[in-house]
Amino acid sequence: MPKKVDHQERRALIIDALMRVAASGGLEAVSLRHVATEAGVTAGMVQHYFATKDEMMRFALEGIVERTSARIDAAMAAAPSPMTPAATVRTLLTTLLPLDEPRRADGRVAVSFLAYAAVEPAAAGLLREGTQQMIAFMADQVRAVRADIDAEAAGAGLIGLMEGLSLYVLNGHLAGDAAIRALDTHLRLVFSSEA
Amino acid sequence: MPKKVDHQERRALIIDALMRVAASGGLEAVSLRHVATEAGVTAGMVQHYFATKDEMMRFALEGIVERTSARIDAAMAAAPSPMTPAATVRTLLTTLLPLDEPRRADGRVAVSFLAYAAVEPAAAGLLREGTQQMIAFMADQVRAVRADIDAEAAGAGLIGLMEGLSLYVLNGHLAGDAAIRALDTHLRLVFSSEA
DNA sequence: CCGGTGTCAATACAGTCGTAATGTGAAAAC
DNA sequence: GTTTTCACATTACGACTGTATTGACACCGG
Incomplete structure (x- = not known):
């Protein structure tokens, strides 16, 4: 050799x-x-x-999901160990928002792949699993504090909200702190008011 | 001639x-x-x-925003005239979700332009105004019913949520009715629980 | 009726694309 | 030391891109 x-x-x-x-x-x-x-x-x-180029693209897509999952792990590790569901969710969602330049760069690439996935179902499959896990995790956190709302729907809403806010931040429709305010307002409605 | x-x-x-x-x-x-x-x-x-091709793209982008605004007008016209803020918001957001094939087709194109706008600031400008108006309108609706939360942030959250849910529906991460459930769960938190 | 002008069609051009084929050199195996 | 094999570099190819150019044809004002 x-x-x-x-x-x-x-x-x-x-x-x-x-x-x-x-x-x-x-x-x-x-x-x-x-x-x-x-x-x-x-x-x-x-x-x-x-x-082939498709193979390269596939690797790039895998790189993106791997990078964001690494970001999540790092954020969770850096946070104090015993955490309320509300704090856990907030930590997770804020680390996923594109609030600094490296995350914005990744975000722009992710959006491109999102558009690509909207047209190429094969790519959508790679993203689906991660999203489903996130929704399920969020749903668990919600379920832990309130029984009067549809936890699954609230979980989907939480990460859907994060995704939408990310989009607006990336396109300059929303400043970073405005996105955080919107997120916190939502979190307060979900977690701090009891049935 | x-x-x-x-x-x-x-x-x-x-x-x-x-x-x-x-x-x-x-x-x-x-x-x-x-x-x-x-x-x-x-x-x-x-x-x-x-x-030039850029000119064609510009017209296409304008066509998209025009088409969605027409959809909004039609939905508002079809709804019974006196409406609570909650119903108004729900009507608006559900007509923007890609729940049938024509809207899904438009949605796929819109996502492509969104990715385009994340890279080409010129295109982002055309979308900005519409988004800002929607946020402001949503904020007004929220302000009309509760004074204990940041209305502007809640407004941004409402349409951000819609955008994120749309994305997930387009990519098949979420079924249409699941998106509606997530939306309704959020709406109930914002509108039906008083301070 | 007749030039002129707007509407379209066809073609040429330079550039970029993804992919395939081929060549070169060096390091490992024997 | 020879030979094999992997790591690259180079070049070629056909297809496609956006744009410019040129030309035919139909219509309308004079």
């Missing part, structure tokens, strides 16, 4: 470049040559590690 | 074809030739009515 290279590392390098390209120019700006240039490598090398 | 043609009508014909193309293949499938084929005309004719 000849030279040994860490495939995973090379792929990560390329996918990172893809993210930067997509964050600044949208998914339509993503081409083998653009990504290669951004990564500082030749187009041939990109082709060597991803046989 | 030679033959007289209704420019507006021709443009509408082309934009309609563009919508169909974008609804089924995303914004990246929109090309002069594709749109022309879908409209059943030659590419030269499309070029005759839209000097």
